[in-house]
Amino acid sequence: MLYFAYHDRDHDHDHDVLIVTMNGGYRVHRIPFSYESRQQRIDYLANSPFDLLIIGGGITGAGIAREAALSGLHVALIEAKDFGSGTSSRSTKLFHGGLRYLEHAEFLLVREGGREREGMQRLAPHLVEPLPFLLPIYRSMKYGKFAMGTAVWLYDRLAQVAADEQRVILSREEVLQSEPGLNEEDLTGGIRYHEYLTDDARCVVTVIRAAEQLGACALNYARCVGLVEGEKDGLIRGARVNTEEGVEFAIRAKVVVNAAGPWIESVLAMEGDASNEQSTPRILHSRGVHLVFSRERLPITHAFAIQTPDGRLMFIIPREDVTFVGTTDEVYDGELYQPGIHERDVTYLLDLLHGLFPNAQIVEQDIIGQWSGVRPLVLEPGKETKDVSRKDQVSIGARHLVTIAGGKLTAWRKMAEEVMEHVYEVMERQGHPVNPYHRERASRLSPLAPLPGSLQIPPKGVAEWAQCEIEKMVERYAIAREDAFWLTRRYGDEAESVLLCAKRTNGLARVEQNVPLLKGELDYLIEVELVCHLSDLVVRRTGLGYFGGDAAMRAISAIADAMAQRLAWDAARVNEEIAACAVQAYWEERDLRAQRLGTHAQSITG
Numbered sequence: 284m285l286y287f288a289y290h291d292r293d294h295d296h297d298h299d300v301l302i303v304t305m306n307g308g309y310r311v312h313r314i315p316f317s318y319e320s321r322q323q324r325i326d327y328l329a330n331s332p333f334d335l336l337i338i339g340g341g342i343t344g345a346g347i348a349r350e351a352a353l354s355g356l357h358v359a360l361i362e363a364k365d366f367g368s369g370t371s372s373r374s375t376k377l378f379h380g381g382l383r384y385l386e387h388a389e390f391l392l393v394r395e396g397g398r399e400r401e402g403m404q405r406l407a408p409h410l411v412e413p414l415p416f417l418l419p420i421y422r423s424m425k426y427g428k429f430a431m432g433t434a435v436w437l438y439d440r441l442a443q444v445a446a447d448e449q450r451v452i453l454s455r456e457e458v459l460q461s462e463p464g465l466n467e468e469d470l471t472g473g474i475r476y477h478e479y480l481t482d483d484a485r486c487v488v489t490v491i492r493a494a495e496q497l498g499a500c501a502l503n504y505a506r507c508v509g510l511v512e513g514e515k516d517g518l519i520r521g522a523r524v525n526t527e528e529g530v531e532f533a534i535r536a537k538v539v540v541n542a543a544g545p546w547i548e549s550v551l552a553m554e555g556d557a558s559n560e561q562s563t564p565r566i567l568h569s570r571g572v573h574l575v576f577s578r579e580r581l582p583i584t585h586a587f588a589i590q591t592p593d594g595r596l597m598f599i600i601p602r603e604d605v606t607f608v609g610t611t612d613e614v615y616d617g618e619l620y621q622p623g624i625h626e627r628d629v630t631y632l633l634d635l636l637h638g639l640f641p642n643a644q645i646v647e648q649d650i651i652g653q654w655s656g657v658r659p660l661v662l663e664p665g666k667e668t669k670d671v672s673r674k675d676q677v678s679i680g681a682r683h684l685v686t687i688a689g690g691k692l693t694a695w696r697k698m699a700e701e702v703m704e705h706v707y708e709v710m711e712r713q714g715h716p717v718n719p720y721h722r723e724r725a726s727r728l729s730p731l732a733p734l735p736g737s738l739q740i741p742p743k744g745v746a747e748w749a750q751c752e753i754e755k756m757v758e759r760y761a762i763a764r765e766d767a768f769w770l771t772r773r774y775g776d777e778a779e780s781v782l783l784c785a786k787r788t789n790g791l792a793r794v795e796q797n798v799p800l801l802k803g804e805l806d807y808l809i810e811v812e813l814v815c816h817l818s819d820l821v822v823r824r825t826g827l828g829y830f831g832g833d834a835a836m837r838a839i840s841a842i843a844d845a846m847a848q849r850l851a852w853d854a855a856r857v858n859e860e861i862a863a864c865a866v867q868a869y870w871e872e873r874d875l876r877a878q879r880l881g882t883h884a885q886s887i888t889g
């Protein structure tokens with residue numbers, strides 16, 4: 284399909300290449316997605332005219348960037364902090380249809396979620412792990428075995444679940460046989476079905492890299508501080524940006540999308556057009572907390588979905604050597620980047636665990652990780668947060684700012700398609716219709732084009748593929764099996780590129796003995812995934828911040844020192860980075876709890 288590529292002389296950038304296809308041309312830059320290329324990125328963003336600018340680098344903005352780039356648009360994306368640092372790294376990490384939405388007869392939402400979940404096995408099989416879930420049924424629960432069995436049957440049909448993953452109804456004895464630690468009292472049976480576990484923050488960076496490979500240009504730590512108006516028509520034509528280096532510049536684009544998740548109203552306020560108040564949905568923030576325990580303390584073989592007395596579904600999910608539980612759901616109007624974790628959240632989640640696994644005697648001291656996030660829900664006056672639809676809404680403002688509110692991680696690709704329909708409409712209104720061939724190509728490729736790290740992985744055979752890769756890496760590079768496992772998990776078929784980079788840079792040894800993170804992997808993340816700060820690496824690119832427990836906390840100085848060498852940080856900067864990481868990983872709260880409980884948990888905050 285591609286005819287040829289040549290240097291684009293219209294723009295003074297030696298990294299700017301024009302790709303010419305049978306049906307037109309579009310521009311692809313070749314600036315590495317690396318920390319060291321930030322200035323080049325800033326120059327490029329400041330000096331290139333874009334078709335589309337996206338504000339917000341969570342999963343919603345990432346998906347739109349990919350979709351727009353697939354349709355041949357020249358795309359820019361700016362993120363105020365790190366990619367995925369908002370809600371998109373603090374979810375329950377499930378690609379799911381949303382069984383609970385059936386209660387509100389949201390059949391389309393369930394169907395869409397289920398199908399997108401299935402689609403992720405084609406797009407990024409290494410980022411989704413099918414997990415058997417158990418829904419235990421107790422006499423006191425709102426829905427009994429028949430009602431729940433029927434609901435899950437419908438769920439499987441709507442989501443077109445493969446035969447080997449469809450629901451099975453279990454007797455009380457079968458449930459207890461498979462999960463012997465479960466509370467037996469009033470248990471009547473259970474239902475086994477499947478959902479997919481993911482790594483939300485890695486999904487974000489992977490989708491952004493997919494957009495980059497198609498010519499989009501993304502920058503983290505670049506906040507939109509104002510919108511740029513067209514001189515003649517007063518329409519929104521770009522944004523003023525402030526980077527963390529203190530560089531201020533403007534990005535110009537034909538259309539701007541506000542994908543700022545919980546922050547969309549602050550971007551709308553920059554538009555300053557009161558006439559939008561009717562057309563743009565209002566946001567309701569709801570806070571959700573998760574707690575992490577070692578798998579030894581909660582040795583379950585299934586994930587669990589639990590009907591709670593207040594009419595919600597809670598999840599208990601095993602993930603390698605840990606088990607995590609969540610989430611709470613409470614209206615929230617505080618600071619959005621670092622919503623707190625209160626004693627009542629902890630009590631609520633621990634009570635749930637006590638009820639289900641009384642013999643495990645889980646206590647506060649067992650918590651080894653935690654996080655809290657804010658759902659950006661579309662306000663439905665009079666409804667409780669648990670009853671508010673998770674469906675997104677897209678609107679076009681009077682000055683052509685396209686805004687997306689609400690939504691789910693699972694539906695990122697569908698949401699992107701929907702936003703692009705609105706973008707095409709705006710472009711048409713403005714007299715810049717998008718080539719129909721490109722639109723069609725985008726809709727054909729979007730559900731099929733593999734994300735980075737997935738090209739060589741068979742969609743349904745990821746476990747076998749990973750096994751084979753792990754053996755190969757252990758043999759070729761003499762690394763530990765556990766390290767090889769985490770490399771395939773994090774990077775899919777790019778795992779070997781990580782090792783090659785590691786060999787060229789700081790080597791294949793671990794940064795710290797008990798943490799699955801290689802010295803040279805740090806270099807890879809700085810060079811290929813635009814890691815700028817310690818927290819980017821620890822909390823979002825590797826998940827060690829939430830799931831790594833004491834071992835990750837103990838390793839933090841070693842990781843910071845290794846980054847300091849590469850990025851020339853002085854001692855003061857190292858301390859700042861460690862402190863910021865402790866806040867974002869919720870280690871500070873853990874310290875406080877340890878002090879309150881008088882335990883001797885590892886402290887990094889002094």
Ligand SMILES: Cc1cc2nc3c(=O)[nH]c(=O)nc-3n(C[C@H](O)[C@H](O)[C@H](O)COP(=O)(O)OP(=O)(O)OC[C@H]3O[C@@H](n4cnc5c(N)ncnc54)[C@H](O)[C@@H]3O)c2cc1C
Nearest residue numbers: 339341342343363369370371374375377507544571692693
């Ligand atoms: C507790 C909890 C559990 C959840 N569990 C699931 C689940 O299991 N499955 C599921 O499908 N969904 C789940 N969700 C929902 C899902 O996580 C969210 O719908 C999704 O992550 C929202 O993504 P987003 O990109 O819209 O927002 P965000 O991820 O918050 O991204 C918005 C970004 O915009 C940036 N930004 C803000 N202002 C500016 C500015 N001025 N300039 C530049 N950038 C800016 C922010 O820094 C942020 O990174 C859950 C949500 C929560 C809170």
